[in-house]
Amino acid sequence: MNDTRPMIEVRGARKFFGPLEVLKGIDFSVARGQIVAVIGPSGSGKSTLLRSINHLETLDGGEVWLDGVQVNQKLDRRSFERHINGVRQQMGMVFQHFNLFPHLSVAENITIAPIKLKGMAKAEARALALKMLDKVGLADKIDAFPARLSGGQKQRVAIARALAMQPKVMLFDEATSALDPELVDEVNLVMKQLASEHMTMVIVTHEMRFAAEVADRVIFMADGAVVEEGSPAELFRNPKQERTRSFLKKFLNG
Amino acid sequence: MQGLDFSIVPEYWPLIGKGLWWTVVISTASAVLSVLAGIGFALLVLYAPPVVRYPVRLFMWLFMGTPLLLQLFLIYFGLVQIGIDIPAIWSGIVALSLHFAVYNADIFRAGIASLDKGQTEAARSLGFGAWRTRIYIVVPQAVRGTVPAVGNMMIALLKESSIVSMIGIAELVHSAQLVISETYRPFEFYLTAAALYYGLNLILEAVLRGIERKVELSR
Amino acid sequence: MDIALIGRIVPVFVQAAWTTVELSLLSLALGLAVAALVAMLRLSHVAALRFAGAAYVSVFRGTPALIQIFLLYFGGPQVGIQLDPFAAGAIALGLNIAAYMAESIRGGVLSVDRGQMEAARSLGFGEGQSMRWIVLPQAAKLMIRPLGVNAVALVKGTALVATISVVELTYTAQRFIGSTYKPFEIFAVTAVLYMIMVYGLTLLVDRLDRAYAGEA
Ligand SMILES: Nc1ncnc2c1ncn2[C@@H]1O[C@H](COP(=O)(O)OP(=O)(O)O)[C@@H](O)[C@H]1O
Ligand SMILES: [Mg+2]
Secondary structure (H helix, E strand, O other), X not given: OOOOOOOEEEEXXXXXXXXXXXXXXXXXXXXXXXXXXXXXXXXXXXHHHHHHHOOOOOOOEEEEEEOOEEOOOOOOHHHHHHHHHHHHOOEEEEOOOOOOOXXXXXXXXXXXXXXXXXXXXXXXHHHHHHHHHHHOOOHHHOOOOHHHOOHHHHHHHHHHHHHOOOOOEEEEEOOOOOOOHHHHHHHHHHHHHHHHOOXXXXXXXXXXXXXXXXXXXXXXXXXXEEEEEEOHHHHHHOOOOHHHHHHHHHHHHO | OOOOOHHHOHHHHHHHHHHHHHHHHHHHHHHHHHHHHHHHHHHHHHHOOHHHHHHHHHHHHHHHOOOHHHHHHHHHHHHHHOOOOOOHHHHHHHHHHHHHHHHHHHHXXXXXXXXXXXXXXXXXXXXXXXXXXXXXXXHHHHHHHOHHHHHHHHHXXXXXXXXXXXXXXXXXXXXXXXXXXXXXXXXXXXXXXXXXXXXXXXXXXHHHHHHHHHHHHOO | OOHHHHHHHHXXXXXXXXXXXXXXXXXXXXXXXXXXXXXXXXXXXXXXXHHHHHHHHHHHHHOOHHHHHHHHHHHHHHHOOOOOHHHHHHHHHHHHHHHHHHHHHHHXXXXXXXXXXXXHHHOOOOHHHHHHHHHHHHHHHHHHHHHHHHHHHHHHXXXXXXXXXXXXXXXXXXXXXXXXXXXXXXXXXXXXXXXXXXXXXXXXXXXXXXXXXXXX
């Protein structure tokens, strides 16, 4: 923990969808082992920001850095393709709708990337899958197909799939908002466990209680800009901006 | 009017049986090739640079707009013309494969287009490149989703393989024709051939149902 | 490309294409009539009729159209049916496509919500009346596209009667390839004529489908 260089750094991120400016110059950084929660009203640009870190969206302006390497650097097409594939292997991304590969078993979902991208031997990859599944409490589902799993189980497999690449950071985009309420806790539990292992995480969420529990720092976004950020205690108990106050009030009352 | 007499059919079984065998061989080979080429065409039409994409599209358009028999004649007579002298059976297999590959490609293209964008994103987020994503994630899923439609094409292929009899390939219909030229009993032997196709068709349908069930489990 | 050759043969091929059109139209008319009948059998309450309809569809779809043509044309005389090639071709093609069209018609009827029949019956319409006034008008729109696909397949399928020497497009193409040894030129002319028919018909079906099915 003596490396003080930030793990993720976003500088002046701007993004347009047609005429709509979705990110209006966002700056923030995440330190090694830090957990940042991003909250804000729907449509404020949270997903776009997270997806830009993984370069699933291409920024129109600004820079994204991962562990000292610029993610969205200017390269010719082929070099960039090689570059981005390498960078993405170091980031785990968890989607709202899981996006498990339905044609592959749970084990294959987890091992396909280590085998095909890292050249890992099949037996070793399976052992790794078992270890990751153990972590998310689903070792017994190793040979099941995704269609047979509940939403909570699917999301835990998706997390295991991302973890199997031994990423430097994990990005969560509303990992629990497609789940039935009774399935939310099992996924949150896995995320908390990762937090206790000092995984660097960016968590987009609409669960304020969970954000307060797990995050070191909370960022409140509205209309494509960061309105306010601080520790959970500061931001939730003592918000400085009017915009933050009204958002939180609506959320806590509603 | 001659009246019907089916009692002479068994006598010619060796010849008919051989024809049946070649129908199975030609259909199977063409089916496999048409699926592989279909996937290839679909990928080219979707992802290749324009200099490749547009010729492939033109070719598909041409082959979807014309009859198989005409295509067979083109390939059979045309290949020799451009210096490729291959046995007739290969002309037959090439014609059947290309003809059905074009329809399969159209089915695969639609199947790929209907896949959830999240699948590609998940693969890309793991670090898969564009082509690896297509090979490992997109194509296997599209193929699974299109099993019923492609299966229907294969059922059509089995029956339309009878057309290669027209360039002298000794499959089922051609064998029947040989026997008929000897016996002058077209009704009996064409009906026999029809019954054998019907049997093959039932077997193929059962196989396809089996594949569908198996694939359904992994979707 | 031998342009002069193409210029010389076009009139002959246009003539042949006209035969293909006639053949297609006749088979289509026969096919639709038989298909309507078979679909009625398939939807009947009487098990024996349902079976007969299913058997028709299964047999005609389970065997090659080419053999059906040969059976009628070459085998027909053995059972007292003597037809010239054009008539044998048109009838065999019509009976064949009828099996496919029957399924398109049945599919359309079955896609109409069951509640429609029930609502009609509850108003006091009889079974036939409900079918005629309530279900069929809705089903007809749903049949346009599948029947159109069948019709396009039929146009391409008419090439099969080249094998019994009906002088239509493919037969003419085959003959000219044999006599000129210019397969690519002949194919180009023939393909253009087929594609005018095939894609013209496709366009027509699209129009009809959008005009009638769109509002459903
Ligand atoms: N692919 C896209 N094309 C056009 N507009 C988009 C696209 N993705 C997101 N948007 C728009 O960008 C804005 C921000 O979206 P998003 O980042 O998903 O917000 P959040 O995740 O905070 O709800 C919204 O107005 C949304 O409609
Ligand atoms: Mg979002």
